[in-house]
Amino acid sequence: MRPLQHPAIEDVSVEGILYALSDSNRAHIFAALAGGSQPCTCSQFLAISNQVLPKSTLSQHFKVLRESGLIRSERHGVELHNSTRCEEINQRFPGLLPSITAALLAQKKRAAAKRPRAVTSARARG
Amino acid sequence: MRPLQHPAIEDVSVEGILYALSDSNRAHIFAALAGGSQPCTCSQFLAISNQVLPKSTLSQHFKVLRESGLIRSERHGVELHNSTRCEEINQRFPGLLPSITAALLAQKKRAAAKRPRAVTSARARG
DNA sequence: ATATTAGTTCATGAGTATTGAACTAATGGA
DNA sequence: TCCATTAGTTCAATACTCATGAACTAATAT
Numbered sequence: 001m002r003p004l005q006h007p008a009i010e011d012v013s014v015e016g017i018l019y020a021l022s023d024s025n026r027a028h029i030f031a032a033l034a035g036g037s038q039p040c041t042c043s044q045f046l047a048i049s050n051q052v053l054p055k056s057t058l059s060q061h062f063k064v065l066r067e068s069g070l071i072r073s074e075r076h077g078v079e080l081h082n083s084t085r086c087e088e089i090n091q092r093f094p095g096l097l098p099s100i101t102a103a104l105l106a107q108k109k110r111a112a113a114k115r116p117r118a119v120t121s122a123r124a125r126g
Numbered sequence: 127m128r129p130l131q132h133p134a135i136e137d138v139s140v141e142g143i144l145y146a147l148s149d150s151n152r153a154h155i156f157a158a159l160a161g162g163s164q165p166c167t168c169s170q171f172l173a174i175s176n177q178v179l180p181k182s183t184l185s186q187h188f189k190v191l192r193e194s195g196l197i198r199s200e201r202h203g204v205e206l207h208n209s210t211r212c213e214e215i216n217q218r219f220p221g222l223l224p225s226i227t228a229a230l231l232a233q234k235k236r237a238a239a240k241r242p243r244a245v246t247s248a249r250a251r252g
Numbered sequence: 253a254t255a256t257t258a259g260t261t262c263a264t265g266a267g268t269a270t271t272g273a274a275c276t277a278a279t280g281g282a
Numbered sequence: 283t284c285c286a287t288t289a290g291t292t293c294a295a296t297a298c299t300c301a302t303g304a305a306c307t308a309a310t311a312t
Contacts, residue, residue, distance in 0.1 A: 014229045015148050022145035043289065054271050059291060078278045078289045093229035095221070103140045103219035169258065180302050185260055204258045204309045 004066065004073050004080075009088045012069030017089070017096070020068035025053065026061050027104055030070055030084065034101055039074070039081035130192065130199050130206075135214045138195030143215070143222070146194035151179065152187050153230055156196055156210065160227055165200070165207035 021027045028048050033040055042062050046053060053061075062082065065071045069089065073080045086097050147153045154174050159166055168188050172179060179187075188208065191197045195215065199206045212223055 014226070014233050015150055015153065018144040018153075018226070019148035022141050022148055024141055027141060027144075041289075055290070056271055056273090056292085057269085059289095060270080063291090075278090075290095078287090080290070093225075093232060095225040096229045099219075099221040099225040100140070100144070103222045106219060107140050167258075181259070182261085182302055182304090183300090185258095186301075189260090201259095201309095204256090206259070 004075065006066060006072055006085075007069045009069065009085070009092055012089060012092065014093060014096070016068040017070060017093075020064050020070055021100060021104075023061070023064075024049075026065055029061060030065060031101060031104055033071060033082055033084045034086060034097070039083040041079045041081065043079075130201065132192060132198055132211075133195045135195065135211070135218055138215060138218065140219060140222070142194040143196060143219075146190050146196055147226060147230075149187070149190075150175075152191055155187060156191060157227060157230055159197060159208055159210045160212060160223070165209040167205045167207065169205070 021030060025048050029045050032045070042058055043055065045058060046055060062071070062073065062080070066073055069085060071082050072085050073082045075081075089097055147156060151174050155171050158171070168184055169181065171184060172181060188197070188199065188206070191208075192199055195211060197208050198211050199208045201207075215223055
């Protein structure tokens with residue numbers, strides 16, 4: 001299995017970051033990684049907000065996050081340990097990730113307040 | 127010609143905003159609208175950073191920006207006057223747009239410093 | 253009326269996303 | 283050592299989305 005590729009921090013683009021986080025599932029994964037203190041495996045996200053994702057799909061999402069520079073993945077035995085690259089990115093683009101994370105959280109809270117028990121659709125760009 | 131559709135501010139999603147701005151051309155257009163003091167027409171952007179865009183493509187880009195809630199377009203005679211909805215959005219998602227705009231600007235400056243005279247490619251997500 | 257200008261819609265080819273199935277690689281037993 | 287299990291990747295097929303030339307609409311001017 002070929003080694004995992006991570007872009008150098010100077011090759012990380014704003015557009016790439018925005019694109020990676022423009023998908024609800026990826027945004028969810030990233031928020032969870034950013035919020036937690038420990039690196040997470042991919043399969044911890046096989047279920048996201050009431051929907052089950054095929055693992056091939058999940059693998060692609062992690063690949064997009066990794067190639068955008070948002071996360072770092074390290075192989076430990078059979079699993080991957082994923083963590084964010086927030087510090088590096090925050091140095092390069094100060095305030096960008098915190099404000100996106102805050103906005104996603106605000107949106108989530110508001111949605112939760114509006115519809116007590118419902119399903120969040122993926123790729124809802126409207 | 128059917129009237130232009132703008133989402134209500136409470137229907138604007140973070141994902142939609144991030145997606146709209148994940149394209150270099152749209153990000154460029156939005157930054158210009160945000161930076162300038164006057165509403166701009168679409169055709170002012172027929173040329174963007176050394177490349178010429180077909181007007182059908184440009185029309186689609188404005189549609190995406192409009193439907194994401196980032197801009198408002200008003201018909202004045204035969205042309206559209208486009209302006210941002212930054213104030214509304216900043217109230218709903220404080221700090222989000224300023225930090226994205228700042229990051230795009232920082233990236234642009236850095237790129238300009240690195241390559242004295244070159245062409246910026248569209249949809250560069252790497 | 254006709255021409256011009258600004259922007260939209262449509263059709264199509266190119267590109268990208270999703271996902272089941274097959275695969276690889278690491279590890280843990282018999 | 284060999285087989286099973288587990289975690290994740292790759293492949294292939296289908297479905298979807300994007301970019302763009304051509305045809306169109308609507309407003310204005312001549």
